[in-house]
Amino acid sequence: MLPLTRLLTIALGLTSVSSIPTNNCRCTSDSACWPSDSDFQTLASKVSQPLIHPIPPATPCYNSAAGNCTEVQAGWYNGVWRSDQSGAAEHTNWETYTFPNGTIQGCYLNTSLGFSCQQGSVPVIGVDARTPSDIQEAVKFAGSHNLRLVIKNTGHDYLGRSSGRDSFLIWTHHMKNITFHDSFSPTGATDSVKYQNVFTFGAGVQWFEAYEAAREHSVLLVGGLSARGSVGAAGGWLAGGGHSALAPNYGLGVDNVLEITIVTADGNHVIANPYQNQDLFWALRGGGGGTWGVVTSVTYKTHPSTPFAAALITVNSTNADSTQNLLEEIIRLTPSLVEQGYGGYGGGNTEQFQFFVLSPNVTINQTQATFLPLFELAASQPGFSVQNETVQFQDFWEFYNLLFNSTDGQVGVPSEISSWLLPKDVIQTDKPEDLAGELLKISGFGYYLVTGGQVSRADPSSTGLNPAWRNSLVYTTIGTGWQDGANETAIQTARQGLIQDMKILESIAPDSGAYLNEASRYEFDWKKSFFGSHYEELLAIKQKYDPNSLFLVYEGIGSDGWDADLVCRV
Ligand SMILES: Cc1cc2nc3c(=O)[nH]c(=O)nc-3n(C[C@H](O)[C@H](O)[C@H](O)COP(=O)(O)OP(=O)(O)OC[C@H]3O[C@@H](n4cnc5c(N)ncnc54)[C@H](O)[C@@H]3O)c2cc1C
Numbered sequence: 036m037l038p039l040t041r042l043l044t045i046a047l048g049l050t051s052v053s054s055i056p057t058n059n060c061r062c063t064s065d066s067a068c069w070p071s072d073s074d075f076q077t078l079a080s081k082v083s084q085p086l087i088h089p090i091p092p093a094t095p096c097y098n099s100a101a102g103n104c105t106e107v108q109a110g111w112y113n114g115v116w117r118s119d120q121s122g123a124a125e126h127t128n129w130e131t132y133t134f135p136n137g138t139i140q141g142c143y144l145n146t147s148l149g150f151s152c153q154q155g156s157v158p159v160i161g162v163d164a165r166t167p168s169d170i171q172e173a174v175k176f177a178g179s180h181n182l183r184l185v186i187k188n189t190g191h192d193y194l195g196r197s198s199g200r201d202s203f204l205i206w207t208h209h210m211k212n213i214t215f216h217d218s219f220s221p222t223g224a225t226d227s228v229k230y231q232n233v234f235t236f237g238a239g240v241q242w243f244e245a246y247e248a249a250r251e252h253s254v255l256l257v258g259g260l261s262a263r264g265s266v267g268a269a270g271g272w273l274a275g276g277g278h279s280a281l282a283p284n285y286g287l288g289v290d291n292v293l294e295i296t297i298v299t300a301d302g303n304h305v306i307a308n309p310y311q312n313q314d315l316f317w318a319l320r321g322g323g324g325g326t327w328g329v330v331t332s333v334t335y336k337t338h339p340s341t342p343f344a345a346a347l348i349t350v351n352s353t354n355a356d357s358t359q360n361l362l363e364e365i366i367r368l369t370p371s372l373v374e375q376g377y378g379g380y381g382g383g384n385t386e387q388f389q390f391f392v393l394s395p396n397v398t399i400n401q402t403q404a405t406f407l408p409l410f411e412l413a414a415s416q417p418g419f420s421v422q423n424e425t426v427q428f429q430d431f432w433e434f435y436n437l438l439f440n441s442t443d444g445q446v447g448v449p450s451e452i453s454s455w456l457l458p459k460d461v462i463q464t465d466k467p468e469d470l471a472g473e474l475l476k477i478s479g480f481g482y483y484l485v486t487g488g489q490v491s492r493a494d495p496s497s498t499g500l501n502p503a504w505r506n507s508l509v510y511t512t513i514g515t516g517w518q519d520g521a522n523e524t525a526i527q528t529a530r531q532g533l534i535q536d537m538k539i540l541e542s543i544a545p546d547s548g549a550y551l552n553e554a555s556r557y558e559f560d561w562k563k564s565f566f567g568s569h570y571e572e573l574l575a576i577k578q579k580y581d582p583n584s585l586f587l588v589y590e591g592i593g594s595d596g597w598d599a600d601l602v603c604r605v
């Protein structure tokens with residue numbers, strides 16, 4: 036069912052085709068139309084901080100005047116350190132730029148590789164935003180000068196959507212305001228609409244900060260889970276959907292947001308919620324980051340703090356049949372686990388496999404009873420070395436702090452990944468052996484319980500999110516990587532492996548979808564995979580709020596029709 040406002044949006048979108056600008060390219064720092072120094076000085080006089088000139092994070096290792104290389108080396112694999120650098124991406128491949136002839140320009144930590152340090156895809160100048168007004172000035176400046184604009188929060192994006200060669204940057208990282216509301220009424224709602232224990236986070240708040248605040252107020256937040264919690268709480272994570280081990284119980288990020296404030300392409304700072312700018316609020320929940328404007332704050336519901344019971348099994352295997360048997364049994368158990376509120380992360384390959392899940396809805400004794408048959412099955416398999424346990428956590432904080440407190444991990448290296456949602460009917464199969472066999476053809480995959488349960492109970496039309504999420508029970512991921520300094524031929528070889536794995540995964544359920552935040556620039560049909568049946572409606576909202584496509588990201592709504600650098604219309 037489409038609310039009337041959204042039908043109107045579609046009608047408006049279809050009639051606003053006349054506003055295509057005459058100039059077909061964005062201004063980049065190497066073009067004549069780039070703003071002059073005095074233009075930038077004027078901008079600087081209107082914002083709260085000096086303009087920033089981001090540099091690749093390894094620059095101090097080539098030029099000591101630019102900083103301290105020892106500190107760079109110490110921080111390199113730390114997601115929080117990387118997010119603190121205006122010129123860093125979490126994955127180093129998004130700091131580099133590949134020319135059409137295959138030459139790669141970048142600035143590698145390893146100074147012995149034989150490359151000089153160059154700017155690559157790191158934006159050249161930008162605004163270190165602290166307030167909505169800073170963002171309004173930056174958006175107006177980028178719009179009036181027709182700039183290639185990049186919005187960066189933490190730099191975690193897997194498709195390089197927070198990088199851009201020769202671009203102008205709006206950096207939201209220092210928008211760190213955290214406000215706790217004992218009682219919150221969304222703007223425009225009647226007084227009877229009240230939520231207790233609600234957080235408003237500025238655009239730059241990261242999950243580790245949000246979780247600390249939640250702990251102080253003894254409440255539970257649904258958020259991203261990664262080493263040190265460096266993912267942003269209000270940026271791309273939310274805009275793409277936002278998954279969590281807690282999602283089967285409490286919904287995705289998009290199911291927990293009450294209100295969003297945003298600076299739109301016209302420079303206005305507006306509130307989007309169920310009572311005003313409903314169409315924008317709908318699009319901001321699943322329509323992807325960097326597309327609708329610059330979000331300045333996000334208001335989330337919380338849940339009562341609760342203990343969790345968890346189960347963990349990890350195996351090393353020299354016997355592929357044994358691994359197949361274990362995965363088959365996990366697939367068989369999955370529907371009932373999700374119904375009991377378990378969420379978490381599994382994955383591996385024939386040589387090793389892990390599965391970790393937790394639930395607030397069960398006791399530790401129930402968890403032991405539920406998992407004993409799986410543990411016993413593992414113990415009986417030839418060629419297995421098994422570790423298994425069940426654990427009780429007194430609250431989310433204890434779990435998070437135990438599992439996600441390593442300083443380094445997942446970042447500081449090149450990486451490309453992809454994902455696919457597996458629908459209920461694929462998991463509730465009478466032939467789990469076939470599904471297990473398909474998955475184990477992949478060199479390494481993630482088997483995540485971050486969907487189903489509460490995620491499936493939400494109305495698919497309630498948010499802009501791809502409806503494939505609502506019908507899924509398991510979320511799978513794949514990935515590839517290479518060494519910094521690898522040449523384009525070597526990268527293509529790694530990439531071909533990823534693309535082969537994508538084909539295997541997608542053929543399991545061709546009509547399902549991928550998670551736009553954990554995907555690649557090589558998605559076969561990104562409009563369908565990322566947005567499904569919501570694509571046309573999202574496009575109409577895009578045309579209404581950003582008719583000139585100031586806000587462009589790779590494989591984002593409105594990005595087709597632009598070249599590979601998102602600089603010129605093709
Ligand atoms: C180590 C790691 C762990 C992860 N763990 C999880 C997880 O547990 N769950 C999950 O769902 N995903 C996870 N992800 C994926 C994550 O959701 C995406 O990388 C997401 O894009 C990160 O958003 P960000 O704002 O932190 O990053 P950024 O790269 O800064 O931004 C991502 C996108 O959002 C846009 N954007 C950022 N801020 C704003 C803003 N204020 N207004 C408008 N647009 C904005 C950017 O332009 C870009 O397009 C993980 C990624 C990594 C690298």
Ligand SMILES: *[C@@H]1O[C@H](CO)[C@@H](O)[C@H](O)[C@H]1NC(C)=O
Pocket residue numbers: 103104105106
């Ligand atoms: C660089 O940082 C390290 C570690 O913080 C410190 O010991 C060293 O003195 C610094 N070097 C310079 C030149 O400042």
Ligand SMILES: *[C@@H]1O[C@H](CO)[C@@H](O)[C@H](O)[C@H]1NC(C)=O
Pocket residue numbers: 134136137138
């Ligand atoms: C590739 O193109 C870049 C940019 O035009 C140029 O600087 C470089 O020399 C070229 N490399 C080769 C091997 O032709």
Ligand SMILES: *[C@@H]1O[C@H](CO)[C@@H](O)[C@H](O)[C@H]1NC(C)=O
Pocket residue numbers: 145146147148
């Ligand atoms: C840096 O690169 C050189 C040359 O490829 C290599 O020999 C060396 O092991 C690398 N150093 C590190 C720390 O990776």
Ligand SMILES: *[C@@H]1O[C@H](CO)[C@@H](O)[C@H](O)[C@H]1NC(C)=O
Pocket residue numbers: 165166167212213214237
């Ligand atoms: C931060 O939040 C407080 C209210 O808690 C508000 O008064 C202030 O203006 C906010 N600051 C910014 C920069 O948004």
Ligand SMILES: *[C@@H]1O[C@H](CO)[C@@H](O)[C@H](O)[C@H]1NC(C)=O
Pocket residue numbers: 283284373374375376377395396488489
């Ligand atoms: C877990 O229990 C809570 C409260 O009883 C309930 O709201 C929630 O839906 C349950 N979760 C699942 C996945 O059934």
Ligand SMILES: *[C@@H]1O[C@H](CO)[C@@H](O)[C@H](O)[C@H]1NC(C)=O
Pocket residue numbers: 400
């Ligand atoms: C849980 O199991 C332990 C040991 O198996 C037992 O002693 C205890 O009574 C059980 N608790 C409940 C609430 O059943």
Ligand SMILES: *[C@@H]1O[C@H](CO)[C@@H](O)[C@H](O)[C@H]1NC(C)=O
Pocket residue numbers: 349350351420421422
């Ligand atoms: C599996 O092998 C790894 C690497 O050798 C080791 O660290 C881990 O403890 C092993 N796990 C099990 C369950 O044997």
Ligand SMILES: *[C@@H]1O[C@H](CO)[C@@H](O)[C@H](O)[C@H]1NC(C)=O
Pocket residue numbers: 407410411412414423424425
């Ligand atoms: C591991 O699994 C075995 C069954 O194979 C079970 O007896 C044992 O209690 C489990 N260990 C833990 C720590 O749960």
Ligand SMILES: *[C@@H]1O[C@H](CO)[C@@H](O)[C@H](O)[C@H]1NC(C)=O
Pocket residue numbers: 436437440441442
């Ligand atoms: C992570 O948590 C464990 C267990 O609580 C603790 O021993 C360790 O010191 C923590 N590590 C960090 C880096 O905080």
Ligand SMILES: *[C@@H]1O[C@H](CO)[C@@H](O)[C@H](O)[C@H]1NC(C)=O
Pocket residue numbers: 521522523524525
């Ligand atoms: C690219 O790198 C690979 C692996 O390091 C090497 O074998 C190959 O010769 C390189 N190709 C070119 C064109 O430099």
